[in-house]
Amino acid sequence: MGPGQPTMSNLEVPNLEDSGSNWVTYKKRVINLLTHEGLERHLYGTAPKPEELREVDGKWFNKEEPTKPLTRKEIKEHDTKIDIFVQQEATVREVIYQTVSQYTFLRIYKEETSAELWIKLISLF
Secondary structure, eight states: TTTTOEEEETEOOOOOOOOOOOHHHHHHHHHHHHHHTTHHHHHHHOSOOOEEEEEEEEEEESSSSTTTTHHHHHEEEEEEEEHHHHHHHHHHHHHHHTSSHHHHHHHHTTOOHHHHHHHHHHHHH
């Protein structure tokens, strides 16, 4: 593998050929890598996204307790969960982005989530 290829835990994913000639190998290697890193659920859209908070008069609330304002600690914990989720989504997307050609990238990059990106990539090959 060349420089700039995504590596996680010393595992590498081959580049996907535009012809799709290595699609089966590529797909299995991506799934295996992301499973190894605990990110496979992002690929399939089953990773739970932390709920959005609601602000009322400068206080933050969640859906579980809509009348009890969150403490600073709870808000910080929620923000950390959001950050982790977003970082994991970005990691999955980057594994794919760095292993496809510019041509393929331009066909898939507008998808909002890593799962939608994966579905789009599957539809192409």
